[in-house]
Amino acid sequence: MATRTEPTTTTEPAAPRGMLGYRGRSERPAGGFELWAWLFMRISGIVLLVLAVGHVLIMHLPAGGVSRVNFGFVATRWENPVWRTWDWALLSLALVHGINGLRVVVQDYVKPAAWRFAVNTFFTVLGFLLFVLGTVIVFTFDPSKWPGVVK
Amino acid sequence: MAKRKSDVGTLYKGSAGQWSWIAHRITGIAVILFLFAHVIDTAVIGWGPNAYDRVVRVYENWGVRLLELGLVAAVVYHAINGVKVMIIDFWPSTTKHFKALSIATTAVFVLAMIPIAWIMGGQILDLALHRSS
Numbered sequence: 001m002a003t004r005t006e007p008t009t010t011t012e013p014a015a016p017r018g019m020l021g022y023r024g025r026s027e028r029p030a031g032g033f034e035l036w037a038w039l040f041m042r043i044s045g046i047v048l049l050v051l052a053v054g055h056v057l058i059m060h061l062p063a064g065g066v067s068r069v070n071f072g073f074v075a076t077r078w079e080n081p082v083w084r085t086w087d088w089a090l091l092s093l094a095l096v097h098g099i100n101g102l103r104v105v106v107q108d109y110v111k112p113a114a115w116r117f118a119v120n121t122f123f124t125v126l127g128f129l130l131f132v133l134g135t136v137i138v139f140t141f142d143p144s145k146w147p148g149v150v151k
Numbered sequence: 152m153a154k155r156k157s158d159v160g161t162l163y164k165g166s167a168g169q170w171s172w173i174a175h176r177i178t179g180i181a182v183i184l185f186l187f188a189h190v191i192d193t194a195v196i197g198w199g200p201n202a203y204d205r206v207v208r209v210y211e212n213w214g215v216r217l218l219e220l221g222l223v224a225a226v227v228y229h230a231i232n233g234v235k236v237m238i239i240d241f242w243p244s245t246t247k248h249f250k251a252l253s254i255a256t257t258a259v260f261v262l263a264m265i266p267i268a269w270i271m272g273g274q275i276l277d278l279a280l281h282r283s284s
Contacts, residue, residue: 028240042237042240042241045233045237046237048230049230049233049234052226052230053226053227053230056222056223056226056227060219060223060271061267061270061271064274064277065216065219065270065271065274066207066210066216066219067211067274067278069207069210070200070203070204070207071196071199071200071203071204072200074193074196074203091190094182094183094186095186095190098179098182098183098186099183101179101180101183102180102183105176105179105180126187130187130190130191133190133191133194134190134193134194136197137193137194137196137197140197141196141197145199146199146200149200
């Protein structure tokens with residue numbers, strides 16, 4: 001795994017040690033994978049601004065919030081393909097955004113290369129499995145398998 | 152020797168930037184850890200109404216609902232502060248107004264949380280006092 005891309009100028013002093021460890025530079029990476037990751041975080045961030053904040057406001061505030069969420073609620077909601085698409089897009093973008101975020105955090109706090117690789121691999125595999133699980137459920141869920149629950 | 156300005160200078164090191172950097176990181180970690188659990192609890196819907204309704208009943212508890220309020224606050228903070236990060240990244244000249252931008256970010260977060268805390272606080276009280284909503 002590539003290490004964080006540092007600017008080529010060496011006149012800058014080393015990053016000071018902060019409250020939670022070394023605080024890295026947050027400027028845009030020079031290129032390669034890290035630049036694409038940096039760009040992805042910003043583009044997915046803009047989309048998640050609508051998908052995630054919208055999801056949270058819709059599910060947690062009106063009509064008693066999550067108290068109204070049960071099998072029938074989800075079955076009715078997922079009758080509309082717009083909500084299935086919304087939820088799947090949210091699932092995908094939030095997982096990639098979050099797991100790349102964890103990778104950046106791991107880079108700051110897990111220094112031994114073997115540990116860093118192990119932790120990053122763990123989160124990547126977990127994220128992939130959850131993506132597969134969520135994708136299968138969102139697109140194959142069929143409430144008619146349980147007749148009588150949803151009219 | 153007096154503290155030089157450059158000691159706390161650059162963007163994410165020191166002053167308001169340091170606190171928002173820490174808050175951004177903590178809220179981000181909190182949200183992704185909850186997301187791991189949330190994908191699984193939602194996926195249980197594929198096993199039918201009995202299984203799913205038993206799982207979501209876990210959320211029907213005022214203590215869990217307090218954590219839920221924290222989750223919503225984390226998402227809202229991460230979103231608003233993320234906008235600030237993008238403004239600075241894409242228009243670096245705004246760094247000049249970093250302090251004003253930080254105050255604005257905090258103000259938008261606090262203003263957004265007032266109605267959210269009011270509504271969700273009502274739901275939490277309903278559960279805690281066994282009132283039906």
